[in-house]
Amino acid sequence: MLLIIDNQSSFIKTFKRNFLSEHNIDYIVFDHNQPINLSSQAVVDGIILSGGKGNPYQPLNLTTNFIALMNYDVPIMGMCLGCEIIAVAYRGRIKKMDLPMNKKELVEILVPEDPIFNGLNKPKIQIKEKHSYNIYELPKDFVNLATSESSPFEAIRHPEKPIYGFQGHPEVQTADGLVIMKNFLSICDIPFKR
Secondary structure, X not given: OEEEEEEOOHHHHHHHHHHHOOOOOOEEEEEOOOOOOOOOOOOOOXXXXXXXXXXXXXXXXXXXXXXXXXXXXXXXXXXXXXXXXXXXXOOOEEEEEEEEEEXXXXXXXXXXXXXHHOOOOOOEEEEEEEEEEXXXXXXXXXEEEEEEOOOOOOEXXXXXXXXXXXXOEOOXXXXXXXXXXXXXXXXXXXXXXX
């Protein structure tokens, strides 16, 4: 089962409706300020921390994100705010950008052999960007997977665990983004129709 922490992202709502449901993927959603209340029989295979407004330093109630991140030993992907939560949780730093982003952007892949990029076979991809903050100090030992004009750390990965962060929104169903999301489900061993 895929556990989704929804930080009030319209993109994740569309992704659930247009991808997860169509591919018959078992998932459960908890709001960012709602306790994770799962049956003892529930098996979580992967976690998504969605995008949303604000940032991890503001007095929002993002506790559920940190609980999911630190208490489950499964693959995790954070997008936008979810990526920033991962960075802050592991003692990286984020900052407010001079101008907010709201467009598709070319992202240069720095580590093409990472399994999250399987099947892309190109040095640059397009990802939807919609954020006002970005990572300016990578957590210690994290791997910088990709960079863009607006974000030096566009995609990151934990050095030992399959924990990924994307500053942009691969869940927005661009061709490149869908490949990334399918790769993440494969990393989680979650079956889906290709």
